[in-house]
Amino acid sequence: MSRAPKPQNDEDLPRADQAPGAPHPRETAQIFGQDQAEQDFLTAFNSDRLHHGWLLTGPQGIGKATLAWRIARFLLATPPAEDGLFGAPPPVTSLSIDPDHPVSHRIHALAEPGLAPITRSYNDKGKLRDQIVVDDIRKLNRFFGLSATEGGRRVVIVDAADDMNTSAANALLKMLEEPPARTTILLISHQPSRLLPTIRSRCRTLRLGPLSPEDMQSALAQAGADLPENTEHLAALAAGSVGAALRLLNLGGLKIYAELIQILDTMPRLDRQRAMALAEAAAQRGAAEKFELLLTLVEVSLARLARTGATGKPPLPEAANGESAVLARLAADPQRGRAWADLSAEATARARHGQAVNLDPASLVLDTVFKMQDTASR
Known part of the structure; x- marks a missing residue:
């Protein structure tokens, strides 16, 4: 007997649009480091030529979803302006909406009738899907059929649009081609090249960039993260992504990368005992997330080695003590x-393939380390 589908808004369940250990984007009060993207949207809004489709692009974890929910809150709380006795109203200069505004309260409670968030849903066995399916998009037909709320606006957030399968993408394309009146569709995309060209062509793009170390510290403080003593190491590994930084902090990524650099320091002879310990830690039961992070950090170390050789100097800031x-x-x-660089391409492909076919994690780690040793000895 199959279980009933799990509701997506159940706070006890993981959400596809929420990073582990981070507040949901709808709960994030402030956005850092994305003033230009916000201003670009306001310029379009004030010109009274607001596009119906917006594509928010940039690396993962830099605030795209936070900006999307901020835009949604702003649009639903700001009725269309009308010329008064003294002409057009002054231009709006900020997307900020009072937290005590009724729309703010309804969005926080996921009870705003003018907003439809679309993410990967749960299947009939209670498991989170790995794609946004066509039924997720078709739900919007009923949403568009409802009466408009305050201000007559509707907002759709698709997070992430990259997750749509072909059928879902085609269904959304039809909505972008014939959008309902006063509807704004916000697509969050980490890799816009994966989207249908016709979807990209029907949206206006807002490009968001990596955060500066100062903005990232502010964003992490807002998320309630405990910052390490050396924030430069975190900034170097996270590459301006708050989401990546939270993942590193939650999974002990700074310590893992420091150990990886210590193992590299023993090459070409290689401290096999340390390498075995690193591999065994990745193979522990329940350590799937740490194993995935280790593979990512190996890719980072190889990329930084390749960059050092190409430029003649190590990248700064250091990502671990003594790394340079x-x-x-x-x-x-x-x-x-x-x-x-050659090893990076080869080792990454081998490790990801081994991971896909469920090879032993410890063997995958050791295989990669031995190839690093071989490259160091040449």
């Missing part, structure tokens, strides 16, 4: 940099 000296020794010239 290790990178400079192992990638002392462009030829060695190319060797590390």
